[in-house]
Amino acid sequence: MKAFKNLLKSSLFIISLMLICCISQAQQLRKMEEQPEWSKDYPPFRIVGNLYYVGTYDLASYLIVTPKGNILINTGLPGSDTMIRRHVEALGFKFSDIRILLATHAHFDHVGAAAAIKKATGAKMMINEFDAPVLADGGNSDYVMGGKGMMFMPVKADRLLHDRDTIKLGGMQIIALHHPGHTKGASSFMFDVKDPHRTYRVLIANMPSILSETNVSGMPGYPNVGKDYAYTLNAMKLLQFDIFLASHASQFDLQKKHKPGDAYNPDAFIDRAGYDEAIDALQKNYEKRLAEK
Numbered sequence: 523m524k525a526f527k528n529l530l531k532s533s534l535f536i537i538s539l540m541l542i543c544c545i546s547q548a549q550q551l552r553k554m555e556e557q558p559e560w561s562k563d564y565p566p567f568r569i570v571g572n573l574y575y576v577g578t579y580d581l582a583s584y585l586i587v588t589p590k591g592n593i594l595i596n597t598g599l600p601g602s603d604t605m606i607r608r609h610v611e612a613l614g615f616k617f618s619d620i621r622i623l624l625a626t627h628a629h630f631d632h633v634g635a636a637a638a639i640k641k642a643t644g645a646k647m648m649i650n651e652f653d654a655p656v657l658a659d660g661g662n663s664d665y666v667m668g669g670k671g672m673m674f675m676p677v678k679a680d681r682l683l684h685d686r687d688t689i690k691l692g693g694m695q696i697i698a699l700h701h702p703g704h705t706k707g708a709s710s711f712m713f714d715v716k717d718p719h720r721t722y723r724v725l726i727a728n729m730p731s732i733l734s735e736t737n738v739s740g741m742p743g744y745p746n747v748g749k750d751y752a753y754t755l756n757a758m759k760l761l762q763f764d765i766f767l768a769s770h771a772s773q774f775d776l777q778k779k780h781k782p783g784d785a786y787n788p789d790a791f792i793d794r795a796g797y798d799e800a801i802d803a804l805q806k807n808y809e810k811r812l813a814e815k
């Protein structure tokens with residue numbers, strides 16, 4: 523009886539330790555302001571060929587399916603892993619087949635669930651060399667939002683990406699384009715996708731938006747931020763592609779181009795004019811912000 527009581531005591535002790543551990547891990551994260559569209563559900567769908575939308579209403583996550591396993595680009599907020607998993611499975615794919623995790627930049631609304639998904643799938647995390655330190659400290663070294671604690675669970679990158687590096691898996695070749703400014707390592711991704719009719723060049727753009735706290739004349743943690751924004755705006759104007767996608771659904775007007783339940787229609791995402799207009803607006807915003815200081 524005494525042995526049983528002791529066993530009970532020690533199991534209770536272990537359970538409470540585990541609980542405390544879980545709670546304190548969740549509490550470690552700094553509470554960030556979130557928009558409701560960031561965690562609102564959105565039905566997953568096939569964009570083009572082997573590329574699928576598996577994100578939330580506004581936080582885009584993309585699944586690229588290959589015979590050698592799958593690639594997931596962006597993971598939404600901390601906690602979005604449950605929804606992304608549900609989306610991947612609803613499309614008929616295995617969550618555990620995710621082999622590579624990519625991110626357009628290391629902010630809590632795009633890499634929030636990366637740690638959880640990496641843990642669940644064993645996928646290799648690849649991110650631009652300049653965002654890797656921010657990813658590794660939960661966002662605390664971010665030049666604008668950092669310094670006040672972790673905003674997401676940290677992830678140590680398995681591979682550091684540089685401008686124009688290629689990520690290869692199962693016949694796919696994804697080119698990482700370094701588009702710094704929004705973060706030091708912000709990146710867009712470009713790749714070709716085939717369907718029975720044609721080949722499409724896809725751009726997943728990290729649009730160079732500027733946070734209100736950013737001083738484009740230079741930040742203590744990022745003296746060249748203004749120059750980098752100028753470089754990125756220029757580089758992005760020169761890109762050639764067919765399909766325009768981005769980190770946020772609102773940045774490429776997903777909801778206007780696709781309604782839940784719509785039939786497969788990749789051409790709905792061919793939108794050079796919309797892209798040029800968006801880059802133009804960001805250019806004007808950059809110039810306005812530069813003149814303010």
Ligand SMILES: [Zn+2]
Pocket residue numbers: 627629704
């Ligand atoms: Zn961001």
